[in-house]
Amino acid sequence: MTAYQGVKVLDCTQGRVGPLAAMLMADFGAEVLKVEPPGGDRDAAKPAYQMFNRNKKITTLDVFGADRARLDDLLAAADVVFLDYTPKQMEALGLNDLESRYPRLVIAWCPPYGLRGRWSEMEPHHATLMALAGSAYRQSSYAEQPVYLIASVLNYGQACMIAGGAGAALLERRRSGRGQKVTVSGLTSLGLVGHSSGTVMAQGRKPLGASPSYRLYKCGDGEYLFLATLFSYFFNRAVKAMSLPIASAEDAFPEEVTAMMEARFLEKPRAEWLEIMKAADVPAGPVGKREEWLASELIANNDMRATLQHPKFGEIEMPGVAIKLDKTPGSVRHLPQRATADEVAAFAATTDQGPAPADAPREGPLAGYRVLDMGTVIAGAYCNAILANLGADVVKVESAEGDPWRDRGIGFTAYNRGKRGLVVDLKQPEGRQTFLDLAAKSDVVLDNYRNGVRARLGVDHADVLAANPRIISGSITTYGSRGEEIKKPGFDPLLQARSGQQAAQGGDNSEPVFHQIAINDFASAASAAFGVITALNGRERTGEGQTLETSLTSSSALFQAGDLTTWAGAPPAAKGCRDCLGVTAMDRFYSCEADRWLIIAARHEADAEAVAKALGHPEWATKYDMMAEPRDGSLAREIETALAGRDRDEAVEALFAAGVRTAPLRKGEEILTDPWLLENEFFDKVVETPYGPVGGRPYAHFSRSVSGYSRPEPGLGEHSFEVVADFGIDEDRVAKLGEDGVIMVLC
Numbered sequence: 001m002t003a004y005q006g007v008k009v010l011d012c013t014q015g016r017v018g019p020l021a022a023m024l025m026a027d028f029g030a031e032v033l034k035v036e037p038p039g040g041d042r043d044a045a046k047p048a049y050q051m052f053n054r055n056k057k058i059t060t061l062d063v064f065g066a067d068r069a070r071l072d073d074l075l076a077a078a079d080v081v082f083l084d085y086t087p088k089q090m091e092a093l094g095l096n097d098l099e100s101r102y103p104r105l106v107i108a109w110c111p112p113y114g115l116r117g118r119w120s121e122m123e124p125h126h127a128t129l130m131a132l133a134g135s136a137y138r139q140s141s142y143a144e145q146p147v148y149l150i151a152s153v154l155n156y157g158q159a160c161m162i163a164g165g166a167g168a169a170l171l172e173r174r175r176s177g178r179g180q181k182v183t184v185s186g187l188t189s190l191g192l193v194g195h196s197s198g199t200v201m202a203q204g205r206k207p208l209g210a211s212p213s214y215r216l217y218k219c220g221d222g223e224y225l226f227l228a229t230l231f232s233y234f235f236n237r238a239v240k241a242m243s244l245p246i247a248s249a250e251d252a253f254p255e256e257v258t259a260m261m262e263a264r265f266l267e268k269p270r271a272e273w274l275e276i277m278k279a280a281d282v283p284a285g286p287v288g289k290r291e292e293w294l295a296s297e298l299i300a301n302n303d304m305r306a307t308l309q310h311p312k313f314g315e316i317e318m319p320g321v322a323i324k325l326d327k328t329p330g331s332v333r334h335l336p337q338r339a340t341a342d343e344v345a346a347f348a349a350t351t352d353q354g355p356a357p358a359d360a361p362r363e364g365p366l367a368g369y370r371v372l373d374m375g376t377v378i379a380g381a382y383c384n385a386i387l388a389n390l391g392a393d394v395v396k397v398e399s400a401e402g403d404p405w406r407d408r409g410i411g412f413t414a415y416n417r418g419k420r421g422l423v424v425d426l427k428q429p430e431g432r433q434t435f436l437d438l439a440a441k442s443d444v445v446l447d448n449y450r451n452g453v454r455a456r457l458g459v460d461h462a463d464v465l466a467a468n469p470r471i472i473s474g475s476i477t478t479y480g481s482r483g484e485e486i487k488k489p490g491f492d493p494l495l496q497a498r499s500g501q502q503a504a505q506g507g508d509n510s511e512p513v514f515h516q517i518a519i520n521d522f523a524s525a526a527s528a529a530f531g532v533i534t535a536l537n538g539r540e541r542t543g544e545g546q547t548l549e550t551s552l553t554s555s556s557a558l559f560q561a562g563d564l565t566t567w568a569g570a571p572p573a574a575k576g577c578r579d580c581l582g583v584t585a586m587d588r589f590y591s592c593e594a595d596r597w598l599i600i601a602a603r604h605e606a607d608a609e610a611v612a613k614a615l616g617h618p619e620w621a622t623k624y625d626m627m628a629e630p631r632d633g634s635l636a637r638e639i640e641t642a643l644a645g646r647d648r649d650e651a652v653e654a655l656f657a658a659g660v661r662t663a664p665l666r667k668g669e670e671i672l673t674d675p676w677l678l679e680n681e682f683f684d685k686v687v688e689t690p691y692g693p694v695g696g697r698p699y700a701h702f703s704r705s706v707s708g709y710s711r712p713e714p715g716l717g718e719h720s721f722e723v724v725a726d727f728g729i730d731e732d733r734v735a736k737l738g739e740d741g742v743i744m745v746l747c
Contacts, residue, residue, distance in 0.1 A: 002029025003328040003538035007170065008347060009033070010074050011056065012063070013084040014041045015124055016152065016562060017110050017186075019052035020159035022082045025166065026055035027321050027330035028534050033074065033339060033347045034058045047570045048562030050310070050335055051318045057339035057347075063093060077350035079179075080106040080166050086121045087111060099181055099703060103357075104173065107181040108166040110158055114187045114680035122661050123603060126152040127587070129186045131599045131663045133682065134671040136589065139516055140206040141579040146589050146597055146665050150505050150576045153519050156559040158189035160526035161386075165700035167533035168365035168390050172705055174540060175368075177357035181703040187682055191697045192386070193522045207579075209514045212258040213238075214493070216287070216502070216514055221269035224287040224512050226497040227261075227277075230377075231404060234282055234489065241280040283489040287512045290500025290573065293557065294319065294564055298498065301483035304557045306332040310567065318565040319557035323531035327546035328538030364391010365705040369536065370727075372397055372438060372445040373419060374459075377405045378492070378518055379476045379552065380448030381415045382525035387444070387532060388418030389699050390707055395420050395723050397435070400744060402716045413713050415525075421714030422723045423744040426457045431742045435459050436467040438727050444532055446474040446548070448524075451486040461547045472535040474548035476524050481549055492518040492552060499556035504563070507577035523555035577631070585629035585636040586611065589665060592648035597665040600639070600655065602627065607660055614658035615642045615651075715747020 004025050011022035011034040019034070019041070026032040034056045043049050061067035075081060075098065083095065090096055090109070098107050112124030119132055127148050130136045135154070139147035165182040173179055209215025209226075213235040216224050229235035239246045242264050246257060265273060270286060277284040288296070294305050294317055306320040321330035339347075366387060371394040373384035381396075381403065388394040396403075396419040405412045425431040436459065439445055445464050447454055454460045454475070461473040475481075478490025493514055496502045501519060502512035528550050535548050557564060563573035574583045582588025586602040602608045608626035612618050620626060620635060629635040643651055648664055655662040666674055672683070683697065698707035720743045724734050737743045 001328055001538070001542055002330070003325065003534045003541070004028045004030035005541060007031065007079045008077060010035065010078040010081040012071075013082050013110070015043050015084070016048065016052060016155045017112070017124070017159045017162070018082045018084040019049075020156065020561075021108065021110065021163040021166070022056065023052050023054060024160070024163040024530060025080070027332065028325075028328065028538075029330075030080075031347065032056040033344065034336070035061050035063065035071065035074070037064075038062050046562070047316075047565040047567070050316055051561050051565040053336035054308070054318070055333050056336050057343055058336050059339045059344050068093070073348045075102055075105065077348050078105060079170070080108060082108045082110070082162070082166070084110050084112065084124070087115055088121055099179070103178055105179040106166050106169040106173065107179065108162050108169075109181060109183045110162045111183070111185045114185050114676070114682075115183070117676045117679045118656070119663060119676055120680070122663075124186070125601045125661060126155050127582070127589075128599055128601050128661060128663050129154055129190070131589070131597075131665040133187060133190045133677065134666045134668075135190060135517075136665050137667040139513075140204060140210070142205050142207060143579045144205060145579060145581070145591070146667075148576070148580045148582045148589055149515070149517075150574055150580070150583075151501055151515065151519055151560060152562070153517060153522065153559060154186065154189045154193055157193040157522060157526050158184055158186060160530050161189060161192050161699050164386070164526070164530040164533050165365075165390075165702070167530065167537055168700075169702065169705070171533065171536055171540070172365040176359070176704075178359065178704065180705060183701040184699070185680070187677075187680055188697065188699060188701070190682075192526060192699045193517065207513045208511065212261050215258075216497070216512055217262060217265040218511070219268065219270035219273055220266050223270040224497075225265075225270050225273060226285055226287065226493050226502070226514070228283040228285070228491040228494050230283075230491050237280045238277065238282045238284075241276050241282060278488070281489065283491055283494060285490075285494035285497050287497045287503055288500050290504045290560065290563060293499045296498075297483065298479060298485065298553050299557060302480040302551055302554050304554050308332065308335050310335055313567040313570070316565065316567045319561045322527050322550055322554040322558040323534065324549040325531070325535050325538060325546055327542055327544055328535065359704065362704065362706050364707055365702060366390040366392040366533075369393070369444065370442040371395065372435070372442050374445060374447035374449065374454070375476070376403045376448060378411075378415055378521035379524040379528070380446060381405065382521070383476065383528040383532070384446055385415055385418055386525060386529040386699060389709055391705065392444075393420070394418060395422050395438070395719075396714055397422050397424060398716060399423065399425065400746060402746070406716065416713040418709035418711055419714050420711075420719035420723055421717055421747065422720045423717030423746055424720070425742050425744075426459060428740070428742055430737065430740065432458045434724065434729070434737060434742060436463065437729065438724070439464040439471060440467045441727050442468065442471060443536065444472045444474065446476070446528070446532065448476040450489065451477055451481060465545055465547075469545055470539060470543070471545040472532060472539065472548055473545065474528065474532060474535075476528050477549070477551045479553050480551040490552065492521040495520040495552045495556040499553075499560065501556065501560060504573070505576040505580065507575045507580070510578040513576070519559060520552040520556045523559040524550060524552050527555055527558055582631045584627070584631055585633060585639065586627055588631050588636060590639055590643050592643050592646050592651055596648040598643075598648055598652050598655075599663055599665065601661040603661065610658040610660050611639075611655065614654045614660060615639065617642060717743070717745045718747045720745050
């Protein structure tokens with residue numbers, strides 16, 4: 001039995017986002033038929049195509065021409081359709097009225113940018129999306145300029161969220177009998193992937209990391225490691241292990257301390273330092289290469305390497321299934337296959353669904369589901385916040401000490417909105433029993449503790465499943481649940497380092513780069529939220545609860561899956577460089593007057609010729625093979641000269657009018673005042689906090705259901721007595737729990 005067994009999914013998307021979202025459902029048993037245009041998927045020649053379209057059958061339809069009626073036949077039979085057309089394309093295809101025509105259909109729409117305005121009609125491009133919404137300025141650089149991120153983190157986040165939204169709509173359909181439209185635009189994905197404030201900027205000239213306790217260091221053999229001593233007790237251990245004359249973490253911020261640590265790390269080779277840190281229980285890890293990650297022991301321990309045979313390319317390696325469910329597991333079964341006429345006909349076969357049922361009351365698609373949130377810091381806490389954003393009743397369960405992230409201000413706010421707060425002392429027998437009593441009336445419990453912590457507290461998977469055989473008991477760990485490293489402390493940048501993300505951003509001849517976006521934390525949160533929704537769908541088929549496991553290790557593979565998929569002779573994935581501005585001359589950021597920037601993202605030779613004409617240099621088209629020119633070669637220098645001193649917005653207008661995919665790079669106050677971002681409700685609810693403005697947008701918009709945060713982040717134990725009473729614990733026992741200090745209000 002699989003979670004989406006019997007669910008028919010029609011995938012009408014290309015490239016990365018939609019195909020990956022449909023693949024996530026295909027991995028868990030959905031029958032996915034992918035519709036491609038006569039010329040094929042625009043990314044068919046890339047290794048990523050084999051990954052993002054695995055477990056699918058492929059058919060070809062000219063939906064903008066003679067085959068439009070055949071598309072309707074498939075839509076009538078589908079449970080879910082994934083669409084990535086622009087708004088005008090949706091209108092041209094007559095796809096805006098699907099809800100009325102097919103009332104049980106879940107329409108999962110993932111437009112590349114926004115829903116309205118000029119930029120919303122461009123072909124998708126990750127760096128262009130980053131430019132428009134200001135993310136290009138979030139990464140530190142030595143030159144204090146925008147940085148072109150090689151990791152397409154926004155696309156992967158959008159894919160996880162639209163897949164999760166579709167799964168949530170299927171759960172809601174079981175209540176109401178009706179489908180609905182779920183929309184996750186590229187701009188929406190920015191709200192999901194760490195863009196909680198419009199004024200967040202990079203921390204100056206610090207590509208290795210801004211704090212001496214949390215940064216990259218070069219060792220004596222020229223190799224790099226990441227020291228991830230996020231909390232003071234870890235840093236103090238590191239200082240002691242290094243025999244440094246530093247009294248405490250409070251002394252760790254002056255530049256002299258960084259210089260002292262840099263010098264000390266240069267005294268020994270990396271392997272020796274890693275052994276020293278391991279012995280001191282200090283989180284540290286080596287910087288590895290992306291090309292080696294799939295062959296690593298950590299990936300093997302997480303069952304994250306799949307090998308399939310291709311008739312032309314031979315053996316293809318790709319990441320496996322990141323979410324592990326023990327009762328309704330996912331699997332990698334085959335590469336994309338051409339569908340036969342009989343298979344297409346079988347997909348299109350449908351029975352009369354009858355009249356549409358009456359519309360249900362407007363509530364969140366996950367309304368009625370209860371989640372016990374044992375998450376801390378980012379990954380676990382944020383996964384549960386995403387579930388709250390979709391309407392679940394999420395209770396943040398803490399000890400009296402609280403989540404260690406509570407002192408991080410806007411960070412804690414961003415990852416804990418929408419929850420109620422409960423403090424319970426799990427070290428007391430009555431505290432443990434209280435938790436299990438709550439679990440007996442919950443649907444999900446999810447943590448991101450180190451392996452073994454929940455078992456020591458007496459609330460491990462087996463304990464909560466004994467209390468409630470229908471519960472989904474989930475864990476997000478750093479390194480998985482097998483191998484010698486599973487009990488080591490770990491944080492996001494350690495997987496940035498080990499998985500090759502930092503080395504890939506730095507490039508072959510430069511130092512690695514610490515991503516200020518916590519890529520693997522966000523990846524784990526988004527993919528685990530999809531996993532919880534998938535497990536709940538599985539429960540509808542089996543009637544049983546189950547365990548869910550994932551890890552930052554698995555997420556580091558999933559969120560660069562397109563770059564990790566390979567075969568002998570496959571084209572290499574793009575790499576960055578020091579203060580990276582792009583990957584080619586025609587896919588790059590360029591500076592205009594007053595340090596204002598734009599992006600040129602040409603896709604075809606005709607686009608490149610349009611760039612040449614728009615900038616007044618048609619001779620470039622014959623002087624250069626423009627699409628093949630490197631990012632810092634002669635053509636790039638000529639474009640820089642042509643744009644230097646020119647008004648950015650005028651240059652964008654000229655390029656855009658010529659048909660070039662281009663956009664301004666927004667930053668600072670521009671993000672909060674830009675007309676296009678306002679038109680697309682980039683911040684549809686801005687809440688002023690002591691730490692600055694925080695956007696409160698839903699991560700998925702539902703046509704019938706309500707989404708978004710209904711409450712701010714909870715104070716420590718703010719709702720303790722309210723929660724236990726709501727879960728049915730009688731009044732006298734509630735009072736006794738308070739008297740004995742088992743439950744507390746400490747906010």
